[in-house]
Amino acid sequence: MHHFAYKEGELYCEDVPVSKIAREMGTPLYIYSHATLLRHFRAFDGAFGDVPHITCFAVKSNSNIAVLKLFAGEGGGADIVSGGELYRALSAGIDPGKIVYSGVGKTAEEMAYALRSEILMFNVESSQEIALLNDVAGKMGKRASIAIRVNPDVDPETHPYISTGLKEHKFGIDIEKALEDYRVASGLSHLHVAGVSCHIGSQLTRVSPFVDALRKLNEFVGKLRKKGIPIEYLDLGGGLGITYDKEAPPHPGEYAAALKKELDMEGLTVVLEPGRVIAGNAGILVAKVLYVKRSPQKNFVVIDAAMNDLIRPSLYGSYHDIQPVRRSEQGVLKADVVGPICESTDFMARDRDMAAFEPGDLMAVMSAGAYGFSMASNYNSRPRVPEVMVRKDRYFVIRERETYEDLVRGERIPDFPGGHKSVISNQ
Numbered sequence: 001m002h003h004f005a006y007k008e009g010e011l012y013c014e015d016v017p018v019s020k021i022a023r024e025m026g027t028p029l030y031i032y033s034h035a036t037l038l039r040h041f042r043a044f045d046g047a048f049g050d051v052p053h054i055t056c057f058a059v060k061s062n063s064n065i066a067v068l069k070l071f072a073g074e075g076g077g078a079d080i081v082s083g084g085e086l087y088r089a090l091s092a093g094i095d096p097g098k099i100v101y102s103g104v105g106k107t108a109e110e111m112a113y114a115l116r117s118e119i120l121m122f123n124v125e126s127s128q129e130i131a132l133l134n135d136v137a138g139k140m141g142k143r144a145s146i147a148i149r150v151n152p153d154v155d156p157e158t159h160p161y162i163s164t165g166l167k168e169h170k171f172g173i174d175i176e177k178a179l180e181d182y183r184v185a186s187g188l189s190h191l192h193v194a195g196v197s198c199h200i201g202s203q204l205t206r207v208s209p210f211v212d213a214l215r216k217l218n219e220f221v222g223k224l225r226k227k228g229i230p231i232e233y234l235d236l237g238g239g240l241g242i243t244y245d246k247e248a249p250p251h252p253g254e255y256a257a258a259l260k261k262e263l264d265m266e267g268l269t270v271v272l273e274p275g276r277v278i279a280g281n282a283g284i285l286v287a288k289v290l291y292v293k294r295s296p297q298k299n300f301v302v303i304d305a306a307m308n309d310l311i312r313p314s315l316y317g318s319y320h321d322i323q324p325v326r327r328s329e330q331g332v333l334k335a336d337v338v339g340p341i342c343e344s345t346d347f348m349a350r351d352r353d354m355a356a357f358e359p360g361d362l363m364a365v366m367s368a369g370a371y372g373f374s375m376a377s378n379y380n381s382r383p384r385v386p387e388v389m390v391r392k393d394r395y396f397v398i399r400e401r402e403t404y405e406d407l408v409r410g411e412r413i414p415d416f417p418g419g420h421k422s423v424i425s426n427q
């Protein structure tokens with residue numbers, strides 16, 4: 001359920017016409033619905049009810065600090081994977097005591113920053129990372145709380161690029177081998193073993209892989225406790241899918257109910273790291289149609305947004321629904337929706353039946369609130385687009401459109417001795 005709907009043929013975000021925002025802000029742009037973000041956060045967090053838990057929003061899915069601030073206000077934490085995401089989470093006022101730090105490649109500097117910030121725990125992913133974190137914490141006179149991310153070898157049945165929980169993946173430590181790492185870690189004086197974590201993949205549309213993973217974790221926590229390693233946190237990662245097209249993922253209520261049935265251990269706080277299920281359907285990308293190229297073989301609707309603004313279709317072949325911002329009687333056109341970037345993979349949709357768009361029309365690319373702006377780049381030297389949050393009948397700019405000056409900020413033309421030309425003439 002989201003708050004993008006038509007009123008008399010006009011697409012609205014909450015009580016604001018999308019065309020009004022596009023007119024005032026220009027296109028392309030991202031629009032998020034405040035009510036949808038809140039509703040999704042509450043539905044997810046509330047579904048775990050009285051189970052002791054922390055909902056740590058996956059910052060990578062939508063990292064705008066205004067979005068993070070909303071969840072901070074709801075008592076939410078953050079799942080981060082870099083020093084930059086930590087900076088964002090702290091800037092948004094997220095309680096560091098509710099921040100978990102995941103990822104296979106944390107640097108010593110990032111570890112030190114997170115230790116200074118007193119985050120809840122590091123989800124460590126290799127024996128070498130365990131050793132380095134112990135070292136960094138030792139030098140700072142601190143103790144780092146850790147969970148080891150175990151790889152439960154469960155098939156999440158999702159796109160291969162976004163599955164993570166099989167033995168062949170770079171993520172986590174094999175669940176068989178992890179016992180030994182726990183033994184080592186619990187003997188290190190600058191580490192405090194606090195939990196077990198896992199994340200098996202993203203855009204999962206069934207609960208059974210989550211349940212299978214949790215059963216393996218339960219058994220594993222049992223083994224650790226028998227060895228005298230007390231576990232306080234069970235981090236189940238994120239991954240619950242959303243409807244982009246015809247998928248029918250479980251409601252957060254069903255997901256939580258299935259997990260709660262399996263959670264039978266005393267004294268455990270559950271950590272959850274949802275991203276997409278909260279932000280995905282709470283945002284759209286709005287573009288303007290520049291040209292319509294018709295040919296006997298194919299039609300192309302050329303828009304002003306491109307793969308640098310939303311890379312999911314190009315990278316994963318993902319489906320995003322295409323809707324007109326103003327509905328008319330124009331009929332239907334089968335076309336590819338493409339952007340201005342010089343790559344054949346620069347498309348938003350392929351061979352899709354859609355409204356027969358004309359130049360100047362506005363188009364909404366739906367379900368773009370997660371892994372949309374956060375994966376945007378400046379490829380082809382395209383300034384990144386603005387982000388706007390709608391709350392009831394008003395909208396707020398939460399990130400300005402980049403300028404051409406922003407594009408070259410930080411770049412330097414070196415002052416070569418003898419000038420630029422001499423180097424070329426010597427060769």
Ligand code: LLP
Nearest residue numbers: 058102199202203238239273274275276371
């Ligand atoms: N926790 C960890 C450790 C993760 O790696 C991820 C996502 C999440 C939580 C959040 O997963 P979610 O609830 O959003 O499914 N760019 C891809 C998705 C990559 C997901 C990476 N990890 C896409 O656009 O589909």
